[in-house]
Amino acid sequence: MSRKNRLSHLKTMMLMPIMLFLALFAFTPSAIASSSADITLDQAMAVIAAARTKAQKQGTLMDIAVVDAGANLKAFVRMDDAFLGSIDISIKKAKTARFFNMPTGDLGALAQPGKPLYNIEFSNGGLITFPGGLLLKDSKGVVIGAIGVSGSSVENDHEVALAGAQALLK
Amino acid sequence: MSRKNRLSHLKTMMLMPIMLFLALFAFTPSAIASSSADITLDQAMAVIAAARTKAQKQGTLMDIAVVDAGANLKAFVRMDDAFLGSIDISIKKAKTARFFNMPTGDLGALAQPGKPLYNIEFSNGGLITFPGGLLLKDSKGVVIGAIGVSGSSVENDHEVALAGAQALLK
Amino acid sequence: MSRKNRLSHLKTMMLMPIMLFLALFAFTPSAIASSSADITLDQAMAVIAAARTKAQKQGTLMDIAVVDAGANLKAFVRMDDAFLGSIDISIKKAKTARFFNMPTGDLGALAQPGKPLYNIEFSNGGLITFPGGLLLKDSKGVVIGAIGVSGSSVENDHEVALAGAQALLK
Amino acid sequence: MSRKNRLSHLKTMMLMPIMLFLALFAFTPSAIASSSADITLDQAMAVIAAARTKAQKQGTLMDIAVVDAGANLKAFVRMDDAFLGSIDISIKKAKTARFFNMPTGDLGALAQPGKPLYNIEFSNGGLITFPGGLLLKDSKGVVIGAIGVSGSSVENDHEVALAGAQALLK
Structure with a gap:
């Protein structure tokens, strides 16, 4: 120097x-x-733990993402050997659910060819509109974020997301 | 064939x-x-005010964007609790309407699978081709910009955009 | 048909x-x-009105953006004949201020060549780290969003942003 | 055919x-x-736990990202009230460390104006080249991933990353 x-x-x-x-x-x-209506890291980790437990019961390998009320990433885990391509999908599912305050699969039904929201996926830097993304609400029903799960069939993804979301209602 | x-x-x-x-x-x-045919901020705010009034009558929560004759953002408001995902969609609807000088829904009809403009949404950094985007013309019929509305059904989005556009004709 | x-x-x-x-x-x-700690549209419009008044006193033409607590666009106006290039800069200034909870100019001091945060602008899809972006706090001091102003010198941009932020403290 | x-x-x-x-x-x-030389989720969570403990001792609020040997996101947490802008930065620090198998700060020294790797940040969708990103090695010294930390001064970020990396050596 x-x-x-x-x-x-x-x-x-x-x-x-x-x-x-x-x-x-x-x-x-x-x-x-802190905003009283935003998810805490403790809550996010409880959501992920419940989702992982469900995935283990299913025998599936999942990518699990949690975003906050502002649709910003709060926590993420990828189970060992889970799809690499599901990193982005799980995050996009969580964001999509919060962007439109509904399960990603419900948006997907409206986004099919000929349906009212066809090709909505081109917005917001890319959406994922098949099941596996759900809103996260606290025990009072206030939206505090969203969960996105990807790694298996959309049915399994949805079930794991649901198990995660239900962890906040206990 | x-x-x-x-x-x-x-x-x-x-x-x-x-x-x-x-x-x-x-x-x-x-x-x-020339630039005498471009929207002023006063006009843009009048468009947005009329659109908000319509949304309030509908009981909907909207993101409302106005672009100028050059398809550049002029004004934007997001009503409280309106979808986060509709920020980008309302802006893209306004730009899409001005990019092709037609209502976004008309472009969408041409962009369905098998139709002449299939997947035109890949251009221009992403288009939105379902209803809710309309040209803005002054009282002489000169195009001075466009409005994009997102936050409810495409029918409601379109009606709110129409109310906004009509504010310039008075 | x-x-x-x-x-x-x-x-x-x-x-x-x-x-x-x-x-x-x-x-x-x-x-x-609504989150009690997020900006309302009424607040955002009051911020923008105060900023515009300041710009008019300066004789400058500004792009003014307001984001919410989640760094998502809440409202935007571009004064007539203000820079087109400042649309993106004003939005990025607002986001940058909220991303790091500090005035954009303070971040810029740390991001110069040889300084600790050099080239931080490559993150988050592009930051703007010169003055003109400020946090927005409510009367209790809680961060509820941020304002970004662009269109003149950085000194003028900063002053207009400050006038906007102060509108919430009254 | x-x-x-x-x-x-x-x-x-x-x-x-x-x-x-x-x-x-x-x-x-x-x-x-799994590759025997890739990080497991258990290891990633141990790294994050050690990093969080260090941040709590510092009194800082951190975004902490762990990528695997393929530079793909493995786990992420954002401590409550940690910078939103540090989500992307922590992930980019982890990726940058693994992309070039060195601490991000070492790369940054080579990326200053006039230095051999000036503006390397333009590659790979954006790099972060200031301290806070470190390789993760197993007890045999094999690279199995990287950690990226962002949320405070680069010195604090680096220390927290180091605490995370050392958790694998025990």
Whole structure:
């Protein structure tokens, strides 16, 4: 490292605490008040655990994604040997369910050729409109996110998503 | 090629000149006037206000987008609790209507499987070809932009878009 | 329309009310309970109105975007003759501010060559890290969204964004 | 169709039932045994747990992503109130580390203006080249994946990633 670079590095090192202070303390404190209507990580992990248990009972290998009320990824797991292609599908299913506040399969029925929402999949950077995506609601019925499951038949995917969603109602 | 397919093909061939005439002469000439034929923000907000009033009468929750004569976003509102997935769809409907100077539903009829414009949705970064997108014309009939509405059934979406478009004719 | 097509059309028409009932009533009611910590459209329009007033005082022409707590577009206006290229920039500024809970300019200071977050702009489908994006907080200090402004110098953009954000504190 | 092509076609036709059987019934368990050098979900969750513990000690809020030996997402968690913009960054850090088999910060040093890999971030759909991404190796030193952490200063991000990686060495 040259002398000039070392000085520049030192200057950066000295500025860092100030910049970090600004970034971490001056701006975020009031920002980190959680929305009461958004999913917590504990809730998301409980959803995923229930979904995995169901998949194990089925003998299937699943990709499981949970998004929050804003349709942003909250948690994801891919079971060992589950499809690589289902990473994106499970995430898109979860987003699609939240985007339109309905099970992905219900949207798919409206998106067939000749049906009112044909080719809606071209929106939002790509949707998945077959079963396996469901809304997540808290015990009061408020939507707090969505789950997307992919890795087996759409029937199995749907059942695993349902098991995940039901974990929040207990 | 079967006889039936040939007939269908012929029908398409015969319709093409009419469609092109409509597309090239009936719609564009007056549209290519200067910037005096572009929508103002006041006009766009009047369109959106009329569309919102209609949605409220319907009891629906809508995403409403207005683009200018250049198909560039001019104004957008998402009513409280309207679908997140309809942000992109309402904008794409408005752009699609202006891209081809026709209601999105009319384009959709040509984009079904087996129809002349099948899968046109792959162009322009994604189109939406079901109802809810309409051209906006000023009181002289000059195209100055387009409106796209999404959030309910395609029938409701279309009605709300129509109410928005009619606000410019008063 | 052929007889077969008419029948098919009729069938679709008859199925529509049922499908719409399922889509609109069975699924959404409990879904439309708003998060108490998310921006309303009334709030977003008040933010935009204050921002426009400030821009008019400056004599600048601005694109103004507001996103909600989930970084999803809530409202947008482009003043007459404001830059077309600022549509995307204003939206990206609003998203960037909410993505990292800080003013976009503060992130930009950390993203310069040799600085800790160099080229962070390659994430999230493209960020804008110069001034003009600010968090929106309600009167209790809870983050409910963000504003992005683009169309003039970054100083002017920032001032207009600030005027918008302050409208929520009154 | 040439004779050779027909034979090849026949062979495919005969193989199809077997392939379908494998795909639908024997499915993944025996058909697709895991690479012995790929991360398991149990390992990924142990990595994430150790990273979360470290973040809690720091008092930081992190997005944590784990990819497998193929650079495909294996598991992800976003701590409550962690940056939305860090979803993509944490995943890109993990992928970047595995793409080039080095800590993201090491790549970043080579990607500065004037350096040999300047603007390498344009590749692979976007890279993140500042610290917070590290390779994951098993106890024998074999690369089995990577971890990406984002949500605080790059120093904190790196430390949390390191704590995650070290969980596999115990």
